[in-house]
Amino acid sequence: MILLGIDTATEMTSLGLCRYGEPPWTVSLGNPKHQLELIGVMAEQLFENSGMTSSQLSAVAVDVGPGLFTGLRVGISFAKSLAGALGIPIVPVTSLDILAFSQRNCPKTIVSAVDARRGEVFYATYRKVPGGGIARLSDYAAGSPEAVATEIESIGETVLMVGQGFLRYKDAFSALSQVHFAGSAVAYPLINMLFEIAFPLTFSEEFVPAEAVDVVYVRDADARVNFEVRRALRKDR
């Protein structure tokens, strides 16, 4: 079984090809303005270097966010059309799940976060479960670093924080007493982790048809939010 993995939820563009049980072929570049330029070329190089072909793929695993909207749409549109053209399904995995999964052996509460722009982060809370793996305890949410810090403090126990969302706003969290930061090496979603999550899901056929995949936006488009606010104000008058 061979999977193609794609991740464009953050500033990184990461792709990988992996035959189950073998080490993955991965490539990762941190050039946020050029994800569209890079994605096709990187995929082509992976196929060339690994000797695998697109017709051998069983599924495409893709990070569906939350994260940076434009980048996510590049990765997901690419993944959808590739999978749709090959007649194979997609395994959607969220960015926050990938980040938290990298800390799955930690016995503490895990909070993962990615940058959401507009001075906010997307975040979610996790806990290790028996038998390996993690369980998500909260919805995916967006909040200011200050609000997230208050929420983490209210957990009342030691928390492990992972993801570039925390590193970017480190100042907002440095005053918290009971927190640890996972380092910058695991701050971006790793393709290896995506594969670790996606293979079992593929085996148990927990995938979806390519056209059914959608971005996990969490936050509405600004225009829509503003429109609702204006409408509410008009009603008030």
Place this chain on the structure above:
Amino acid sequence: MGLNSCPVANGLILGIETSCDETAVAVVRDGTTVLSSIIRSQQIHADFGGVVPELAGREHEKRILTVIKRAISDAGLEMHRPKLEAIAVTIGPGLAGALMVGVAAAKGLSLAWDVPVVGVNHLEGHLFAVRLEAESIIYPAVMLLVSGGHTMLVLVEKPGRYRIVGQSLDDAAGEAFDKVARFLGLSYPGGPEIEREAEFGDPAFVRFPRALRDGSFNFSFSGLKTAVVTFAKKNPQVEIADIAASFQAAVVEILVEKTMNAAKEFGAKSVALAGGVGANTRLRTVLAEKAHELGLGACVPSRSNCTDNGAMIAAAGAFRLENFGPSDLSIAAYPSLHLEESI
């Protein structure tokens, strides 16, 4: 030289268009014969009185694969092995986030099917819509390209050889339609709404200004828009229909007048219409009439070939492929691409 004599390899091209608020995909043979053409217009923007870029990107991403699949199957092809010669995709100009969805999707298809990608300039696509019509066009031609984002007169010596001889110095014609419609309390998009109202109005009710009658081929519509607003405010008793009809008459008159002047100036043998505003009935009729009076050929593509569609992108892609070969897989989106620029 007739357009149809332009040689194109006997192949199938998939055309993808996502530059604004239409998710459109088509399959075209030889750059002329449309085998399928699917256009999904995004309704979501109506509430906002204009296209919201983030929402456009979201809608494109949501629909793109469904529209591709439909275009492939309607053309009688199989999704897993469609045997295409190339995938043509709009690379600009347009909304960055919208364009990127189409280009990313084209790359995914390219790798899956092992078929090259051909990047197409959206404006050149509009000019190639005439190739999808039964009647061929005689060159040199002056093309009037009018849409929500552009108003320009293009001298086409032959396909691929373009010279912009005039363009709007402020609002595009379609933008003027939208703004006037919004002011009159009509919904978005404004073009069809104004046209519907104008049907019951008197185009000679009030003579709005025709700007830049200075011998140039440039346009200006912001003064006209202001004139309409000022008039309507001063004369609240006047029917919207009469204002809409008079406004439409002013826009059409100046567009057609300058097109004909440019045709005379540059010795064009024919004139052609392109772009979304080309769906306007009065513009279509008056342009054809005036061209006939002057003994010029006139190519007025069907309405669905004027508004954004994937078939015109496939047609232009066939030409690009034949003359310049496929694009690199690193091709991106170029939101402010010019017509005379090639990537």
